[in-house]
Amino acid sequence: MSDSCVRGKANPSQATRFRLWADSAGYCQSPTCQKALFVDLQSGSSAHFGEIAHVIAASGDGPRGDASVDEPDLGAWDNLILLCANCHTIADKAPIDHPVEMLLAWKEGRLAVIEAALGIASFASRAEARTAIEPYATQNRYLHRTIGPDNEYRFNPEAEEAAMWQHDMVETVIPNHRRILRIIDANTQLLTPAEKEVVAEYRSHVDGLTYRHQGEGGLKTVLFPKAMEGIFGDS
Structure with missing residues (x-):
């Protein structure tokens, strides 16, 4: 580009x-x-x-x-x-x-x-923000669990699941990540200092996925930070 x-x-x-x-x-x-x-x-x-x-x-x-x-x-x-x-x-x-x-x-x-x-709003509580991002996070977890690269087909790059994962990554997973980030960015006032560090790491993960799957490829991405699973959770 x-x-x-x-x-x-x-x-x-x-x-x-x-x-x-x-x-x-x-x-x-x-x-x-x-x-x-x-x-x-x-x-x-x-x-x-x-x-x-x-x-x-x-x-x-x-x-x-x-x-x-x-x-x-x-x-x-x-x-x-x-x-x-x-x-x-x-x-x-x-x-x-x-x-x-x-x-x-x-x-x-x-x-x-x-x-x-897109209907992205600032919320009054952490619970509301968590509820807003949960559908996108749940869908991504399901896709990663069922056809993600940690499954057995990783030993066969020609497997049909590999093509399915690439398609869903571009069409669903990355857009869902972007939606989650937009919701978080609209509600940064609800984040703890530690969570802001987690979000920065998560953003790098999403940017790396975008470059790898929609750009020139070949970039080693930052791993998904597991602490994102508890973002906007009970603090």
């Missing part, structure tokens, strides 16, 4: 790129634009003109540049927004009119719209 020309540590990882596209729902994150970033071509194929923009520039002398920010942080999800090519150019050509706070507000606004559309 060629959507960023920056190289070095300020270049976002493939998993971060996937997360940005998921966050944007495939539309420019500028609230006054919101153009679809994919277009159908006459040839029958499709193309995208989405570009990953740095909120704080990748270099200290760039738009909204800040030389005090570490290079890896410049390529992190927190410092990136997905825009159409036109809005990206305008934001960088006129940085005074597009300060850091404005771009971050655009991004947060798009996430709020998506969460509202």
Whole structure:
């Protein structure tokens, strides 16, 4: 997915790129634009003109540049927004009119719209948050138990179950993980400090699965943190 020309540590990882596209729902994150970033071509194929923009520039002398920010942080999800090519150019050509706070507000606004559309809400209690994520967690546990890679077919990569697992991973398991993360992100105020560490590990696990099954593959993923089974549980 060629959507960023920056190289070095300020270049976002493939998993971060996937997360940005998921966050944007495939539309420019500028609230006054919101153009679809994919277009159908006459040839029958499709193309995208989405570009990953740095909120704080990748270099200290760039738009909204800040030389005090570490290079890896410049390529992190927190410092990136997905825009159409036109809005990206305008934001960088006129940085005074597009300060850091404005771009971050655009991004947060798009996430709020998506969460509202999906019925994702902030809850008053941990029990309510747990109830919201449980159906997705239960479905994932069932699929992993019945056709997951820990079953006997792991010794036969050509087994039908392997193809079934790959299909369900892409169509169900990863989307369920993303739904769980969206619910958690909307209810971080209910998490304990220890749970926030668990969620960070879980997010790395999900990003790794996404890269492995929907990206270029070959990435060794962070193992699923078992403590996630008790997230929003009795503390």
